[in-house]
Amino acid sequence: MRDEQTKGPPSAELEESTEKVNASRNRSVEIQDMHPSAVKLPFFLRWPLILVLLFIVPPYGTIAGLILAVIRLVFSHKHPEYKLKMRTKVIIGVLCAAFVAWSMTLEPSEPSVSAESPSSIQSTQDSVPPADTQTAPASEAAPVSDDAQAEGKAKEREKAYKKIEKALKKEEVEKAAKALAKIDEAWSFSYYQDLLQDPIADHDTDQLQKYLSIYRQAYPNTDKMHKVLAAWDEICANGTAIDELDAKYRSPYGGMEDANRKAESAEERMFYVQYKLKSTMANSDNDIISAIGEAIDSLQESANEEYEYLANNVTNNLMPSLVMGYVDLNVYAGDERYVLVCDKPFSQSGVTTVYAYENGTRTLSTTDGFEQEVPCYQVVDAAVIDTVRADYEKYSLLIMRNAELYEQMKHDLTEA
Incomplete structure (x- = not known):
């Protein structure tokens, strides 16, 4: 009897404990089914990030924050375990209140209008003349609008x-x-x-x-820009005319400026022309070489239109002849030697009067091998000198006109 009593209760207790274990397992399974731990809250739906977007990165961040906040509310509704705790709600509320208070401080305040009572406003209007009452609001509001307009215009510019x-x-x-x-x-x-x-x-x-x-x-x-463009068109036309004049005298003289300088230095001078200079080959004692040299010289003179002559200064024996008791009006070649360069050949030797300007030196060589450096004169026609002077006057006027047009352009730009 004592053995049966000891074996009976333990079996009942065992069954009871087994049922409790099974019940707890079933309850845990139900809880897992109700709140599955596999669903995790995405990082972009966390409230700190949403608050940063809402209040710190306006305006596009505010829009994104609102969208994420709506998504977060929908997510919390589907998954109750992610509902806000009371502490979080308090923090969000405080931040929202602080943000509203901060935004209100940025609003332009008008204490003189909002703080005064109707009676004080009426008394102020009675004490101030009507003209001042009308102009005062305009003078106070104008700086604000002007600053806003100026800022907007600066950004647009x-x-x-x-x-x-x-x-x-x-x-x-x-x-x-x-x-x-x-x-x-x-x-x-x-x-x-x-x-x-x-x-x-x-x-x-x-x-x-x-x-x-x-x-x-x-x-x-x-x-x-009409006046500026018109002035520029005239400058371009004048520039073309200037270039044409400069090119006209570039080959023989080196340009318009040099041509005018040489024309101004040209003087009427008298020379005693001796003979046309020849090259070394043309002066050779060998008839064949001399003939070849003369042919080459002739070709070069025709191509370049440039002829060189040996000339002397002109002197006379008038005074010595008077001393001797007679009159000698003839002229003779002096001791000074020159080289005359001209674009046309002289018809004969002897005394000639031409316009010429000094143009460097030339080295003369004799058949005996002696050399002498003598002055060189460029012969120019009087008609050419007149043409150069007339062209240079046009040239100068065009340059002066362009200088005026540049100043006019600058004036038209600043005064428009």
């Missing part, structure tokens, strides 16, 4: 200037003009007012041609 700089960097004029045409001409003209100052001061025709060609194609019916 900066944006337009960046587009203009980008357009002008294009190498092709057509592409640059097409890009510039998309910008308001007022901004382009304002930018050009500063851009053209240095090229105008330096007479930099290449830069001016580039920039003004782009502007002309971009705004063909422009009124703002």
Whole structure:
């Protein structure tokens, strides 16, 4: 009997404990089914990140923060274990209140209007004349609106200037003009007012041609740049005429300036022409070599239209003859020797009067091998001197006119 009593209770207790274990297992399984731990909260749905976007990175961050906040609320509704705790709600509420208070401090305040009572406003209006009452609000509000307008205009100008700089960097004029045409001409003209100052001061025709060609194609019916473009067209026409005059005298004289300088130095002089100079081959004792040399000299003279003659100064025996008791009016070759260079050959030797200017020296060689350095004179016709002087006057007037046009361009840019 004692053994049966000891064996009975343990079996009942064992069954009871087994049932409790099974019940607890089933309960844990149900809890796992209700709140699956496999669902994790994504990083971008965490409240600290959403708050940063909402209040610290406006305005695009605010929009993103609102979207993420809505997604977070939907996620918390589906998964109750991610609902906000009371502590988190308090923190978010405090941050929101602080943000609202901070934003209110940035608003422009009007204490004189909002703080005064109707009676005080009425008394103020009674004490101030009607004219002052009307002008005072305008004078107080004007600086705020002017500052806002100035700031907006500065931003707009900066944006337009960046587009203009980008357009002008294009190498092709057509592409640059097409890009510039998309910008308001007022901004382009304002930018050009500063851009053209240095090229105008330096007479930099290449830069001016580039920039003004782009502007002309971009705004063909422009009124703002009309005077500047007209002045530039005249400068270009005058420049072409100046280049033509300079090229006309470049070959024989080295340009218009040198031609005028030599023409001004030309004087009427008297020479005693001896004979035409020959090359070393033409002066050879060998008849064949001499003939070849003379042929070569003739070809060179015809090609270059340049002939060289040996000449002397002119002297006479008038005074000695008077002393001796007779009169000698003849002229003779003096001891001074020269080389005359002319574009036409002399018809004969003897005394001749020509316009000539000194043009360096020449080295003469005799058949015996002796050398002598003598002055060289360039012979010019009087008609040529007159033509050079007339052309130089035109040349000078064109240069002066272009200088005036550059100043006019600068004035038109600043006064427009």
